[in-house]
Amino acid sequence: MIKAAEELTERLTREGKEVDTYIVGRKGVAYYTFRERKVTESWGGFTDSPTYADAKKIAGPLIEAVLKDTAEGGVDELHIVFTEFVSMLTQTPVKDRLLPLSLEEKAEEQEKKGEILPLYDFEPSSEDVLDALLPRYVEARIYNALLQAAASKHAATRRAMKSATDNAEELIKSLTRLANAARQADITQEISEIVGGASALADASAGSD
Structure with missing residues (x-):
């Protein structure tokens, strides 16, 4: 995931964009801190079991940065990098753009087919609705990323523990066989020494007779 974040940062930098980094989790913070990279803000301590309240705490500064003018330190785009849980055996890094949203223009295709486009009235205005939904959208996407990352982390931990x-069970079996072989060799040696001693005593007794 860190490698994916680095690749995204390099791509955005090549496009002439300045990147502000926000990090969730101790691993990422340690990585950037060790390399003396600038981190705008970071969070940690809840990645094993994240809640929606944690997602809101993270989303707050991000939404504030998006709504602020770039001249005042705001941002034009919001990207997210996280580990997606595919299965217990597969977890993949994902790079996705949260904002601005990508819209697929299908109006022309519908007009070609002769379809009537639906008309919508917004109350309050569409801008007010979007402003109200935008924070919830960012919070939900971040919460999903936190859950995906937590599931991926637990799956990797479980796989490593298994x-x-x-390996421990195989090592125990191997050492048990070695211990049994060593004990059998000791027993065999003791029996040989006893038999040899008894034979020597018998020979000594026969000689004295």
């Missing part, structure tokens, strides 16, 4: 358990 591998460690299997």
Whole structure:
């Protein structure tokens, strides 16, 4: 995921954009801190079991930065990088743009087919509706990313623990066989020494007779 974030940063930089970095999680913070990279804001301590309140806490500064003018330190685009949970065996890094939203223009296709386009009335205005929904949208996307990352982390941990358990069981079996072989060798040696001693005593007794 960090590699994916680095690739995204490099691409945006090549496009002439200045990147402000927001990080969630100790690993990412440690990575950027060690390399003395600038981090605008960071969060941690809840990634194992995130809640919607955590997502709102993260989304707040991001939404504020989006709504602020770039001349005053605001941002034009909002990107997110996280680990997507595909299955217990597969977790993949995802790079996605949250804002601005991408709209697919289908009006021309519908007009060609002779379809009547629906008309909508917004109350309050469409701008007010969008302003109200925008924070919820960002919060929901961030919450989904937190859940995906947490599930991916737990899946990787479980897989690592299973591998460690299997290796430990195999090591126990191997050491048990070695211990049994060593014990059998000791027993065989003791029996040989006893038999040899008894034979020597018998020979000594026969010689004295």
